[in-house]
Amino acid sequence: MWFFNSTPTHDERDDLLGRPSFNFRLQIILGFFTFFILSVVITIGAMLTISRIERKIETVSTWERFLYNIEQARRWEKNYFLYGTNLDDALESTANAQAILNENLHYLEQMSIPWPKEELMRDLALYQSSLKMLAPISLQEFNTADGRMAVEADLRRYGAQVVTEAAALAAKEHELIAKWLNIVQKVPVYFLIFLFFLMIYVARFLSLRFMQPLKQLVQHTQRIAKGDFTPVKPARKYRDEFTTVEVAINRMLRELESRQNSLIESHKLRAVGILTAGVAHELNNPLNNIMLSAHSLLEEYDELSKDEHTEMITDIIQETDRSRAIVHNLLDFTRENKSVMQPLDLSLLLNETAKLAFNQARVRGVAIQLDIEPELPAIRGDRQQLKQVFLNLVLNALDAVNKGGRIQLKARKQPNHRIIVEVEDNGCGIPPEVLPNIFDPFFTTKPVGKGTGLGLSVSHGIISNHGGRIEVASEQGRYSRFTVTLPWGATQTAATSDQRQPQEGAS
Amino acid sequence: MSIVAIISRHGRESAAIAGFTASRLGYRLVLMEDLVKSAAQRFQISEADLFRALKEPPVLQRLNTKPLRKHIALLEQTLCELMAGNQMVFCGYLGYPIFHEISHVLKVLVLAHPAAEAHPTTPPETTSSNGRGQVRKGRWFQRVYNARLDDPNLYDLTLNLDHMSTEEAADVIVNTLGQQRFRPMTYSMNCMGNLELACQVKSTIVDQVPDVEVKAHDGTVYIYAKAFKRGNRRKALQIKESVMHMEGVNYVEVIGEKELFEGM
Amino acid sequence: MKRPTVLLIDDEPIVGQRLKGTLEKLGCEVDVFQDPGKALDRIREKGFDIIVTDVMMPDVNGIQILEAAKAVNADAKVIIITGFATSDLARECMEKGAFDMIAKPFKPSDLRSMVVRAATEMGFTDIQER
Known part of the structure; x- marks a missing residue:
């Protein structure tokens, strides 16, 4: 869990309580x-x-x-x-x-x-x-x-x-x-x-x-309801009775944030569980290559030329590196990481995500197509969390399509400093009556025990925190398309404050 | 070539089915009593002790469950060794997790309505003791394997003796076994070998670490026990040492708790 | 004396490189394919005695290879090698007529013994482990 967030950071409290008291x-x-x-x-x-x-x-x-x-x-x-x-x-x-x-x-x-x-x-x-x-x-x-x-x-x-x-x-x-x-x-x-x-x-x-602090409190609660967990900052010069409320809200926010984080974390582990089939296959291939090469060396050492020896040993080394890379990729995703906003290369991130899901898709006989516009501008965000969002969308798509289905992962630049990432599948689609609730917590269409129903709501929370939007469009029996809009560059900081309007439902 | 495992609360009926099946296929018949007998011979322990382990599940509340666990492990090891020859019909309520992992084991659940027991020809006292036995077996299964004995999801085939005779049931089993899917192959034979090694290791160390789970894969042994979780480094090393020298073991990994991707 | 024809399909090139020689030494005629689609064409073109195939490959999977091979030649022996072996997959392969299945990683000797058994069953007498 990301306890770093739930450990009481005294700054915000001190900010609130550090003001002179004038109740x-x-x-x-x-x-x-x-x-x-x-x-x-x-x-x-x-x-x-x-x-x-x-x-x-x-x-x-x-x-x-x-x-x-x-x-x-x-x-x-x-x-x-x-x-x-x-x-x-x-x-x-x-x-x-x-x-x-x-x-x-x-x-x-x-x-x-x-x-x-x-x-x-x-x-x-x-x-x-x-x-x-x-x-x-x-x-x-x-x-x-x-x-x-x-x-x-x-x-x-x-x-x-x-x-x-x-x-x-x-x-x-x-x-x-x-x-x-x-x-x-x-x-x-x-x-x-x-x-x-x-x-x-x-x-x-x-x-x-x-009235002023009351109004602020109302604004805070609305903001929190939308998943923005930044702590309440002192807005007035003096400390008063509302300060206690604000301190309590901040405590609640920390609690909510740690819950949210553990939710994200547990969700990640679920995704990893889903990925194991693919990973087993992915990892067993290089292991098999190592095993075959090592045994060939052992059995035919004397018959083989020096060049062949070198070739086989090089193969073993390369395949070991490959295994390590596979483990690393998964590890990288699972590792409990501090949430850091950093400049990200979205196309690299999407490629890594696709890689995580690729083998799983192969097991299921589903093709994943990547269509990423070259030279996408860097965005600021939490790498792991965004990866999780896209992985979640891809895994959901994987659940929706049948054998021989297709999942498209597209990314392109928009005017007004935005990047659009689309995850589209040609699967069973989403019934129109459930479309509006699809981002609600605990909403699931999967049978009991298969889905927690938290994936999309967690994704929604993550994207909101990045100042972006997530939308869905679907036609039953034909396709589902999830569109994630993320800001980049100058608008990003401005957009983080205009994140209050999530656009749910059909677009 | 394959293995039939008939699992049931109803010892008498299922033994009858197993007998017919074995004679029809020309396979070896192994009943619970046979298993106990060979285990007793193999490990030089009294049959009564082994039967006790099959009656009283080792529960946490009860003291001194170590011998029970040990005896169950020994019985499972014996079962694995008997299975190695394939062409076997087993009847009883032991070894479900072993059967579950092997693709060439046809797992059969035999159900019988209580009315079948209360047949006019059977004396009443037998009926009641049988009834008690059924409940006991169910409880034992639940405690030892943490699963419901009668859960049809665990089996390939569920036969209800209300609707067929024991001979008919045996026919169904023989026909089903004719399917290609129950043929053994290198993979499933390897699985069986792995299970056998795991059982061997488990019965060796279960005295020292009662709540232990063992997996094996091509000579690599994974030992999972909560006891190793913290502080018990020395014990873990000791266990590792003792397992390392067993035949067929190449590498031993002792893991604190069985959890996927733990510590990654 | 006729030699058994073996087709080896795996999208991992090293598998083919390492196993081709060892199978040839057994006395088999070995074709190696990395692209399962092309392998499928080759199977339809020329029936093989023994087919060794991976399961998870891009475009065409091992089950499709198995079905195609059995359709072309019902006597063909198909050996499945897979990185993701499960009881269910094993049963599916066997039901569809696979000769044998083994989980990756395996040793060359494992495959050799399987190929020898397959060849012997098909009547090739002089195929033996050294």
Whole structure:
């Protein structure tokens, strides 16, 4: 058996397993994790924004309280100027404003939008001091005093400034709050839209990741069903759950291949068994020649001339060589050989095949005619396996013809880089109803015990592996013709991949 | 000139046919008893031992089958030696593979319906012992030759005593033997010589290698035994040595297992 | 004294070369053919006493030679030499009237003794092994 094929070749496994692992579980987990992180980011963002808005609102209310107090002070101030009352109240309100500012100074510095702290403080202080300047002066004297005008102008100016600044600040903060609220409102909508597209993308990505290897597996099984046992090669960058399936398929392929090989091997032995009759005759002839020559020498040594001695001894040597060649030819066919694709001279191969079957045909009284086009281009293939295919076809033909029958073995070049080999016999033919099944395993028309029914299916497998086709045409009672088409040259490598379409049935 | 081998489970009837045939042809008659007798004389062993070998087939389960095998080999050797003179009618159930290889042996199977045994004139106890004997012979044949005694494919002629008398059966045999195809020739005589040598070798070495098969061809002896398959080089050499010196042996080939093209 | 005529047919030339002399020494008149077709014509032309023929030959096989020889001269002694001897072939040849058959490889003396026996049976008295 050709165990070399079934011994675990670790390369293909390593090819598959050597890739970095990136399995689907991880991919799914990663996808969901991304969603989760995104949601967390959004939630935290929203929370932060809301707490900031809350604080902003506080700031705004501080400013508003400040503004209120200032405005209150201004009103008291106005009353003072109109009625000479409420100066204390104005001072109190200013102090309140000052207190609010002082209390929240740190907080405001941090939280508020940039504000003209010094100016505001200065203006407030100036305002306050202006107010304080009024206190010692009685209203009456104040009304008349010249200084009153100046103080009043200062008060008005500083007061107005503080009010304007505070109001601007409050308004600005309000504006900011509105802006942030707007953001807080809009972000979830954008997030939803983003999420929608992200989900579509992730779904597409994952399903593609699932579908692609599944599709590949389907392709592999179809290819295997056609008898192509080349191992599955890594098609994706990463290792995933399908890798285990692929490794299992490769293991199965090795198993199938070794089965196929042992099938081929056992078939070969069967063919050899059939050939023994021919070989016995073929080998006994030179042996007889040796025996006769040796005995003649022994009996008539003294009567014979020296030249005759030489002649007989030369005969013995030549016939020994001939015996060796016969044994070699058979051995060559039987030897368990590594399957090697090598350039082959098809006409030589067909001649050797015919030689193997020739004596068997002679025993059966059947003529084998060779019609091989000269200078056939070399093809790439496994010599033993191809020999077996053609031998099998010839032996089948031999079974189909009667005494005096004829088997033709033809080979010719075709356009489009193909060589056609035909094995035609003028025997009993193949009934049309069995013609389509003829390449199926275990299909046989021979009586139980005579044929295993594996010959043609094995042949079909071998030819498929060579990127070729095998077809049959037959007319019952007249002829059967098996046509093997093999690629050669440049098309051969391309053809090995287009071997998926075996053409069975009548052509 | 030829040989008739009548093989049957039915000892009495076939012996009768063999007797008629032999007297009609003027051939020597050899029954199983005669074979045992000459073997006993030739090899100086007791007839009882030889009869035992014909009754109990050597099966693997049973211990000490060596003497049985040896005795069968000796009987076959004796049969070959008796056949060498041709003009013989043999009747029994031994030696089927020997007859099979020789073209000038007319191989006859004699069948009889059980009714023939249960003839009113035969006492019942004889019938039953005969019945047992028939089964035993069939089993013996199966065990020793791994074939069905009653398989018509093994024979040239099958005679059914339900449809003819023993005399008529003998007539048929004599007529059939008149055909040219059963004439001996150099080739078949050589085959016989080869078989005789093979039997001789086998009976010599069967003590040492019980499960052995021997073929011979013009002085070249092929010894097939699983025992030689591995490790037993010395034993194989020993066997080779002992066979080498036998008369008529030119060359000995000891082969681990009988398989065509093994090791090629 | 009339000498027995022997026809030797084998597609192997050495067979003829080695056996012609040894048979002639017995006192036979020997014709050797490698082409069985031509041998067949020769048999029809001139009946031989003894015919030695191979079985498996291109175009015409030994059985056909045997049948033709027996048709021409029913008393002719046909000796079959074959590289593929079987019990069935032996019986077929004998049934078709062959005198004897031997498997290849054989010794010249084997054939000589067969030819001597055949010649003696045909009434040639002075054919003897040395």
